[in-house]
Amino acid sequence: MSSDATKGLEGIVAAKTYLSDVRGDVGELIYRGYDINQLAGNIGYEETVYLLHYGKLPNQSELSALKTKLVSYRQLPQGVIDLIQSLPKDTVPMNALRTGISALGCFDSSSEDNSPESLQEKALKIIAQIPIVTAYFHLYRQGRPLVESRPDLNEAANFLYLINGGTEAEKDSVDTLDMCYVLHADHGMNASTFASRVTVATLSDIYSAVTSAIGTLKGPLHGGANEAALNMLREIGDVKNIPKFIEKAKDKNDPFKLMGFGHRVYKNYDPRAKVMQKTCHEVLAEIGKKDDKILQVALELEKIALKDDYFIEKKLYPNIDFYSGITLNAMGFPSTMFTPLFAVARTAGWIAHWKEMYLDPKNRIGRPRQLSVSYTHLRAHETEADL
């Protein structure tokens, strides 16, 4: 057994899962046997939820039944709506989301029932309600009235309908958001999935697991990187400033990192980043901003970084967050909504992981070892007076 603590659990196999396979060396992402490039743009979020949860793509009647179920769960308990509207308007949206989801558990009388049937219903309820909590806090903090969901709209279209205050979004915007959902739906043992798996392994309730996941995803090294990457590009401001930021990123004494670059597993290009880059160009061209300054900085930064020995040696490539922020910004989302949108999409994967665990009769509590730093040498010099 290695006596060195593995920093960040790098390379440690924490679980067996049938859900997704992140092939870092070759830059591939597989959902239940399907390459992400086969799925993105060809199936929607609801099909992805079905695929992750049931292991196969749905036929029309299975898809229709899932969509009907999700629509039926969109109504939030009034107590949760009241809570959302009691929060300070400058609450960080990920904190509002974490609070709202935790409150959903308090208003769900079946929250502590971990039977398969009850978990299945709660799983769909949470997938349906997490976007509503997100959208309602967004409307509330902008001082705008809440809007009832539209049962005829799919998840992406209904979310845009809500945050547009009851105006239906263009098909292109719906398709782009839907594709973002698919790309972000699952990703192996990422930090937020891993954190929530540790919660589930104690047989705690599913709402506690979602709260663990949301709190973990928020961090700028993880799901918060999409917002941090856009803020970084804005700070760079112009391609002439890029060399200065590249040097900062390479300076070991400078904590600055290129947000949206690097990945614990991908030591090749993140396949999702390639799809997001293409989508980013399309969205910006669509809205007549193909010469968008931020995109120009992003493209030039990527070009310079990918030729720089530091990034080549450390195998630092753009990850999904590098282009998702620019895309969501071009779609009109405020940057504080980027990570909540990531959470909306990733809920599909989080809950599929928990189903795997709750149904595993050999589930065990997660409990790694620690390397205790000996205090013997410190105690040796203490005297009575020190105690």
Ligand code: SDX
């Ligand atoms: C997501 O795990 C997942 O699957 C996550 C995710 C998902 O879908 O769930 O893919 C989503 O979180 C993507 C990552 C988003 N985060 C960022 O873009 C933040 C910027 N990236 C870095 O913080 C970093 O690359 C991480 C956090 C992504 C990965 O961190 P690791 O694996 O712990 O790598 P490390 O910090 O040990 O870095 C290795 C070396 C270090 O240099 P040395 O100490 O060896 O000299 O590479 C350097 C780092 O300083 N490095 C960077 C860098 N990333 C790593 N240097 C400059 N800029 C960077 N972005």
